[in-house]
Amino acid sequence: MVRIKDIAKTCGVSTATVSYVLHGKYEKVSKEVRERIEAEIAESGYITNQSAINLVSRCSGLIGVAVMDSSDKKDIMGDPYFSILFSYLEKEFRKRDKYILIILDQSPERVVKDALRWNLDGLILSNYTREAMIAISQEFVKPIVTIDAAFVYEYDKLVQVFIDDYDGGYKIGSYLASIGHTNVAMLDDNDEEDTRHRWRGFRQSFIDNGIEIDESSHFIIDMKTEDLQEGLDRIYPALIEKSAVFCISDFYALRVIKYLNEHGKTVPEDISVAGYDDILFSKLSTPELTTIRQNVRQKAESAVDSMMKMIKNKPVEHNIKLPVELVIRESCRQL
Template sequence: MQPSSMNNKMVQVFIDDYLGGYKIGQYFASINHRNVAMLDDNDEEETRHRWRGFRQAFLDNGINIDEDSHFIINIKTEELQEGLDRFYPKLMEKTAVFCNSDFYALRLIKYLNEHGKKVPDDISVAGYDDIFFSKISSPELTTIRQDVQMKAEMAVDSMMRMIKNKPVEHNIKLPVELIIRQSCKSL
């Protein structure tokens, strides 16, 4: 089937968010975490891939995680601090939390420290993005690395190929990589 003429003019370069969530879930399961949660910034359908992958990894390991373990702090409608206060009792029931971004993970670690909790001694925390600060935080953050530079290069390359009327891939899914650092511990 030929793509429509509109689709011939579009290229989507995206990160495999489902696989990223799955890799964190597999990692948590491999170090014996069973009572886990994901901290997310919205519940929009197009952004649930990380949650679905995370949850599926546990299902593949015979562990059920229900929707109540998907903590959503929508920063469009509530301050992150308020959301963390709201979820704090539920967070303290968990052994590990996967955050939808390194920013959320680093803010969570700071919040937990302010409440006398130590990462990873009291709770393991992982993020997503592998931003610069994840390498210099204390503890250094376990995360999913996505290659933003490669994403930009692929987009520019595709655009240049289209300008020159050369064939392009219209859907380019880029890989992710699990980066294990000190913010998670084995149980």
């Protein structure tokens, strides 16, 4: 095992001088000596831990994972989707000797401030609006990967990893139409233009099947402005007029099923319910949830691979669209 005194002997300096370099006290060491010591540290493999790697490479070994949700009514860490995503990201980065720093619900200015403070090697941005993402990318000069961005933004230092949300909406709509549902709705968590892909696909599937569906069937419960329980109370009279409802996420779908049960309605006998994501709980609910499956592991792997390539200045694909899959279970019935 290489020791400090071995580094000192090879470089012809004292152990104190080597210690100064290791602890960043550069004012006590000349530039020439410091560079000689750093080179020997790198070549000898002394202290093969993150601090030594950081010393030589000028990297922190940290990747920021920033998730934006301006609602104080939603717990990101309690959301099954994000807990799984964080788990896969941490596992994939750890394989590459990188570690994640989670940054929740911060303004673009605060994200950049945290990134600079911790000398992050890159940023993963999830759930950010176009404006916020652009603001961060203009201030943070290192690589950025976005996950679940609902828009395409061409920028040479940025990669976007997202799923085919239009196709997901189209698939669930086509399935509901195929089992006889014509009076349907979609329950969404916002009505921002950049995030309407699932609704567009859902609506188009019915149009292609000769079934009229308009904006009145697009129910919105935006948790930035409204509690989910309050929103369900508001839309309930219109909801029970439908034979099926497609929810923007499994979280919303499972909450709808519980709400309907509390109001004496049975799924799928009284109304069919479908979700999106295929989280673990979708198979544990009663009835088991029909949903659109996205491969969160593949999404994380694509994000990590892209980040590592950019850090190493290798070419990358800047827009990575991943497929989705229809999963048919028990929560939707044939009419």
